[in-house]
Amino acid sequence: MRKMNNKSTLKLLCFSAILLVFYNCNNDDDDDDILGNWVKKSSFNEEARSGSSAFTIGNIGYMGTGYDGDDYYKDFWSYNMDTNSWQQLSDLPGVARSSAVTFVINNEGYMGTGYNGDTNDELSDFYKYNASTNSWTQIADFGGSARYGTVGFGSDAAGYVGTGYDGSDKKDFWKYDPTSDSWSEIYGFGGDKRKDGVTFTIGSDVYLGTGISNGVYEEDFWVFNLDTETWTELEDIDTDDDDYVKRSNAVAFTINGKGYIVCGDYGGSTNTVYEYTPLSEEWVERTEFELYARRDAIAFGNGERAFVALGRNGTLYLDDNMEFFPTQAQDDDDN
Secondary structure, three states, X not given: OOOOOHHHHHHHHHHHHHHHHHHHHHHHHHHOOOOOEEEEOOOOOOOOOEOOEEEEEOOEEEEEEEEOOOOEEEEEEEEEOOOOEEEEEOOOOOXXXXXXXXXXXXXXEEEEEEEEOOOOEEEEEEEEEEOOOOEEEEEOOOOOOOEEOOEEEEOOOOEEEEEEEOOOEEEEEEEEEOOXXXXXXXXXXXXXXXXXXXXEEEOOEEEEEOOEEOOEEOOOEEEEEOOOOEEEEEOOOOOOOOHHHOXXXXXXXXXXXXXXXXXXXXXXXXXXXXXXXXXXXXXXXXXXXXXXXXXXXXXXXXXXXXXXXOOEEOOEEOXXXXXXXXXXXXXXXXX
């Protein structure tokens, strides 16, 4: 048997070390597989656009308005989750706009505020949509200043709208009472000013985060209890490895008791997806959105299913539509 010299021994040890690192990296990848699968659905029927607004009633998503780089829109559409089909409905009254806000009260949708670039105006008008009659009714104008880029959410008895931009960034919140058709300011939000943040609702708790103010991406994270109408500050979203949750112009939704923040802008359009678990207050990365990275998209969600559609990447305006399955492994062959 030939003896190995020192050089041969060193080569063998180096090769063994490389194999060990490769094996461990493969094992780490197996242990850290990122869950989540995106499945392509029926694309939007009309012009690709961004800055549209959406709400969900039952298994129907409703969306309208927006901007395609040239024109502002006031058309209004429904998307049926069960039949994977779109239908055009009655136009939103008032002027065309982008970056409006929506909420739902007792199976009636509400849409208002926004921006009309043709006249360079922030807007304050508001409308109620009755799905059973496919008709709109104008309600009292928003109680705060005319603005766009706000967040909105509803309960069984009221709607809430806050933050946004009216020439400067805002942090005030207002409550809409459908019985008296009136707005009143509510207090207690201690967070930062912002525009283009997001909310998602889990039970009676509404979580608010992200957005941008004076060029800075906001890090604070809050929960609003619909029963007590009180705000509670939670751990910032930039702690530990969660820096990339920060963004603006994202969309958010809830699936089976967990919240999701998808796409948006973070120094450019992003396609990253993060899941929030209220019990542990932890963020976990999920499979990236599988088509173009984007900002100013829309989301439909009924608590069990969720869809992300439209938006833009730079000057590319989009009309696609994807459904998210958070517990499935990514499958590149289903799109």
